[in-house]
Amino acid sequence: MGDLSNQITLAPRSIVIEEGETAEWLFNVTEGVVKLYKLLPDGRQQVTGFLFAGDFLGIALNDTYAYSAEAIGTTSLCRFARSGLETLLDDLPHLEKRLLSMASNELVQAQDQLLLLGRKTAREKVLSFLLNLSRRAEGRGEPKTPVHVPMSRDAIADYLGLTTETVSRTLTKLKTEGSIRLLEGNKIDLPDFEALKDMAEGH
């Protein structure tokens, strides 16, 4: 680990970074879930993403953070000084390509989210969200279903541009229809993937 990085553990609801702060650190999530968000002056919140184990926070090359980040449960992070990163980048040019590739992927995700927020119905938003969680879980080597949903209804609502109540009602309706099953431990079973994918796109 040396002096380039160190491990920190945060209690639930700890603020990791705040929008507008000087971007001194870069983080890698070791354990837990982190919520990224932006605020309007009157308190309205837009969650811009969730980070899971293995995800990076603060890779963008800006001098200030573009959003705030909060630990959802108990969360462990590996923290790097950005100043060290700069010199590291000079020494390892191919690392830059890695970063560019990560930024490109984030950009693709962001654009999918623009489509979701701008044009999808509440139902399509919730389904897209569940499928996304499932896809990412699969990428971490976890089963596609049931999918673990560690964040609150509030956080989901702020991610999807909805209210808590609408998220809750939509989940209830999907459950009643038999499209999903709400299990204990914040897990949701997605019985028919292909059907859900179609529904999430308005088919």
Added chain:
Amino acid sequence: MGDLSNQITLAPRSIVIEEGETAEWLFNVTEGVVKLYKLLPDGRQQVTGFLFAGDFLGIALNDTYAYSAEAIGTTSLCRFARSGLETLLDDLPHLEKRLLSMASNELVQAQDQLLLLGRKTAREKVLSFLLNLSRRAEGRGEPKTPVHVPMSRDAIADYLGLTTETVSRTLTKLKTEGSIRLLEGNKIDLPDFEALKDMAEGH
């Protein structure tokens, strides 16, 4: 320019690239305006951005395009082969930092747009849009106001997650209140910048 790039001119409504295509080219807008967008199967459209002279299209390092692009008016582009770019990047490592910086900026823009789509009212969306156009015009050395609005109401609506009618009504109301002035030639005067900025954030 040699064989690395060439200039092309497109008629209004020409499709430049389509989502999902192999990303063979990278473009730089020389003149005109380009609309970037994603589609749902049933035709719902989300505009993810507008490009003006000087802006790049296709810098992301993905093998396929993440969105489609259409020329709004008559548009000139400078086209580069991506294959050439790859070797260029190997030769000029600092160019990669440029690209990463551009991607970072795009990411910041995208997150602002997430906040807009998810949490702002129609009024705040339209105002934010006009202020954004103004800011970018200023960046190109044009006056902050009046701002030129070359895209259709439809395109604006699809960018803001609204309908044409709501965009039109909102502009009318802003005009009636004296917050903006609709001029001829698709220009809009923004008389009081600071006041509009506050309104765009819900103050």
Added chain:
DNA sequence: CGGATATTTGACGAATCTCAATAGGCGTGG
């Protein structure tokens, strides 16, 4: 067990959408 917090459910209201009609702009051709 009990209080606090999160989620669900209900009734109602409001912002925005949909559908439809009117008005305005612009280019073409007489």
Added chain:
DNA sequence: CCACGCCTATTGAGATTCGTCAAATATCCG
């Protein structure tokens, strides 16, 4: 230069989705 037609923008009336406010239920944890 004006008239026509097409396309875009605006305006209107009513419908709908989703939000707001409030209450009830469930869950978590000390």
